Amino acid sequence: TRVAILISGRGSNMVSLIEAARAPDFPAEIVLVLSNRPEAAGLARAAEAGIATQAIDHRAYPDRDSFDAALDAELRAAKVDLVCLAGFMRIFTPGFVEGWAGRMINIHPSLLPLFKGTQTHARALEAGVRLHGCTVHYVVPELDAGPIVAQAAVPVRAGDDPDSLADRVIVQEHRLYPAALALVAGGKVRLEGDRVVFDADAA
Ligand code: GRF
Numbered sequence: 397t398r399v400a401i402l403i404s405g406r407g408s409n410m411v412s413l414i415e416a417a418r419a420p421d422f423p424a425e426i427v428l429v430l431s432n433r434p435e436a437a438g439l440a441r442a443a444e445a446g447i448a449t450q451a452i453d454h455r456a457y458p459d460r461d462s463f464d465a466a467l468d469a470e471l472r473a474a475k476v477d478l479v480c481l482a483g484f485m486r487i488f489t490p491g492f493v494e495g496w497a498g499r500m501i502n503i504h505p506s507l508l509p510l511f512k513g514t515q516t517h518a519r520a521l522e523a524g525v526r527l528h529g530c531t532v533h534y535v536v537p538e539l540d541a542g543p544i545v546a547q548a549a550v551p552v553r554a555g556d557d558p559d560s561l562a563d564r565v566i567v568q569e570h571r572l573y574p575a576a577l578a579l580v581a582g583g584k585v586r587l588e589g590d591r592v593v594f595d596a597d598a599a
Contacts, residue, residue, distance in 0.1 A: 397423060397424040397425065397477045397478050397581040398424075398425055398427045398474070398475055398476050398477045398478070399413075399417070399424045399425065399426050399427065399476065399477070399478045399479070399480055399577070399581065400426075400427065400428040400429070400430055400471055400474060400476040400478075400479050400480070401413055401414075401426060401428070401429045401430070401442075401479075401480045401481075401482050402429075402430050402431070402432075402467075402479060402480070402481050402482065402484040403429060403430070403431045403436055403438040403439070403482050403483050403484055404431060404432055404433050404436055404483055404484050404485040404486070405433070405436055405437065405438060405483045405485070406436075406437045406438055406441075406483070407429070407436065407437060407438020407439075407441050407442065407482065407483065408438075408483075408566065408569075408570065409482035409483060409503055409569055409570065409573050410429060410438050410441070410442060410482045410483075411438075411441055411445070412569075412570040412571075412573055412574055413426060413480060413482065413573055413574055413577060414426050414442065414445050414447060415574075416574030416577070416578070417574075417577075422574075422578060422581075423578055423581040423582035423583075424478065424577055424578070424581035424582075426447055427447075427448065427474055427475075427476065428447070428448050428449070428450065428470075428471075428474045428476060429442035429447050429448070429449045429450075430449070430450045430451070430452060430467070430470060430471075431449075431450075431451050431452075432451075432452060432453065432454045432463075432467075432484070432485075432486050433451070433453070433454075434451035434453050436451075438482075438483075439451060448474075450470060452466050452467055452470065454486060460487075460488075460489050461489055461491075463486070464488055464489045464491070464492035467492070468492055468495060471496075477499065478499050478500070478501070478577075478580065478581060479496055479499065479500040479501070479535075480500075480501055480502075480503075480573070480577060481500065481501070481502040481503070481535065482503060482573070484502075487539060488535075488537070490537040493535055493536060493537045494537070496535070497536075497587070498534065498586065498587035500534065500535040501532055501533065501534055501535065501545060501576065501577070501580060502532070502533060502534075502535050502540075502542070503530060503531070503532050503569055503572070503573045503576075504516070504530065504531045504532075504533065504540050505517065505530050505562070505565050505566075505569065506519075506520060506528065506529065506530065506531065507527065507528060507529045507530075507531060507547055507549060508531040508533060508540060508541075508544060508547075509541070510523075510525070511523075512539060512540035512541065513539065513540065515558075516528075517558040517559075517561040517562045517565065518558040520552065520561065521552070521556060521557070521558060521561065525552060526551065526552050527549045527550070527551060527552065528549070528550055528551075528552050528561060528564075528565060529547055529548050529549040529550050529565060529568060530547065530548055530565050530568050530569045530572055531544055531546070531547045532544070532545045532546045532547075532572055532573055532576035532577075533545055534587050534592065536590075543587060543590060543591060543592040544592065545576045545579065545580060545585055545592060546572055546575060546576040546579065547572070548568035548569075548571065548572045549568075550564045550565055550567075550568055551564075579594075579598050583595075584597065584598035585598055
């Protein structure tokens with residue numbers, strides 16, 4: 397399975413995927429890291445790891461349709477089978493998402509369906525939840541709403557601020573995302589319509 401990782405920033409989840417995919421028995425190969433921000437720190441980290449990188453600056457495109465078309469063309473040129481979003485901060489057009497239906501996953505820093513969107517750690521503290529975490533889900537046109545592949549929970553501790561909570565969650569993100577990618581790329585999990593179907597040994 398040929399995988400592209402889409403990033404916009406530091407790329408710590410990207411690094412965890414690249415490292416996991418180095419294992420000989422990992423069912424996916426990271427063939428491309430693509431960023432909508434040329435200055436994203438993660439691009440340099442990917443290049444250091446010997447992965448092909450590319451920047452497609454969204455500011456060079458007049459609208460979402462033309463940016464998404466350029467992105468789609470690059471992914472297809474690289475013969476990508478599966479797309480992993482890892483801190484990719486652009487909203488896609490429905491047409492782009494439909495073209496990758498069942499073949500695009502995202503990691504989100506909350507226990508979905510709670511706290512879609514940004515500022516998830518501050519909002520979790522504001523809401524007073526005692527458990528927080530992260531979710532890997534299939535991407536659908538509605539933001540952070542797709543069928544769930546895997547989740548990990550962390551406790552909220554007295555005295556947490558958004559940064560301390562984020563630090564606890566990201567540790568789990570780095571564990572969860574490679575595990576979820578292995579399930580999807582290994583065919584243990586798949587999307588059928590709007591439901592996720594798990595193999596007996598993956599559930
Ligand atoms: C992660 O918390 C991810 O879940 C969220 O943005 C952050 C990206 O961090 N969507 P990184 O770029 O992977 O370090």
